[in-house]
Amino acid sequence: MAWEEELFALLDDLEQQAEALYDAERGAELADRSRSEYQQVTLASRLMATVGDEVVLDVRGVGAVNGTLERVGTGWCLVSGTGQDWIVPLAALVGVRGASERSSPEVAWSPVARLGLGSALRRLAEAGERCVLHLVDGKALDATVRRVGADFVEARVGEEGRAVLVPYDGLAAVQSR
Template identity: 65%
Template sequence: MGWEEQLFGLFDELERQAEELFTEERDLELADRSRAEYAQVTLASRLMASVDAEVAVELLGVGQVRGTLRRVGAHWCLLASLGHDWVLRTAAVSAVTGASPRSFPEAAWSPVHQLGFGSALRRVAEAGERCVVHLVDGRRHDVCLTRVGADFVEARAGEGEGARDVLLPFEVVAAVQSRER
């Protein structure tokens, strides 16, 4: 073997090693970018990609609710389940199964989907129907929502002379469940 063949053989080997190092470095960089990008994915964006899917949601103080995810907003979602509609506060969600592996970033949401939990409760209050408010500690209130403030909902419990108003801070509400449809 001549010195030219040895030299070209050495260059080929060095080039192969450089390509391997580049490939390893690129793979590590891609994995790092992927992790960094996924760190920006929120529960709400995963839920938005799951609209119309059958999901099971574990809620603090309530347990598991299964149904079809109908709508998602900022800090809440609407689940249709066995004759009931559930407005779930996402801060009370402890687990979700059946969600899409995809994500729909909040930056791409319409302004309607960016409405908060209070806006969803205002719709329930406007309907004027009785509902059950489930709290994160497991207690429940059979009420009719009357007004919604910035960080609480006002509800009327009972009927007639025994009726009383109850103020419920959003942070203690896990879900609002409609009566039978």
């Protein structure tokens, strides 16, 4: 083999080694970037990508809620189960099974999806239908939602219709009757 061929073989070998090192560094950089970008993904964005799918929500004070994820809003979601609907504040979730691997960033959400928990509860108040307010401590109140404040819901409970104020932080889920 002529010295020129050996030199070109050596240069080819060095080029391949440099390319392999670049690929290894690039792979590590991409993996690191992917991990750092994932910290921007919210639970709500993962749930938004799951709308229309069957899920199991583990809810503080309630347990498992099964059904089709119908809607996600700012701080809450709506699940339709067998014969009943559930409004669940995201703060009351302990876990979610069946969520999509994808996410839908909040900038892509419709304006309706940006409505908060108060909007969903106001619709219940307007309907005037009885429901069950599940609290994070495990208690359940058979009630009618009357009015909705900035950070609480006012409901009428029991035969005498006494008023009870439930802060959003104490609300685990609202179940339709």
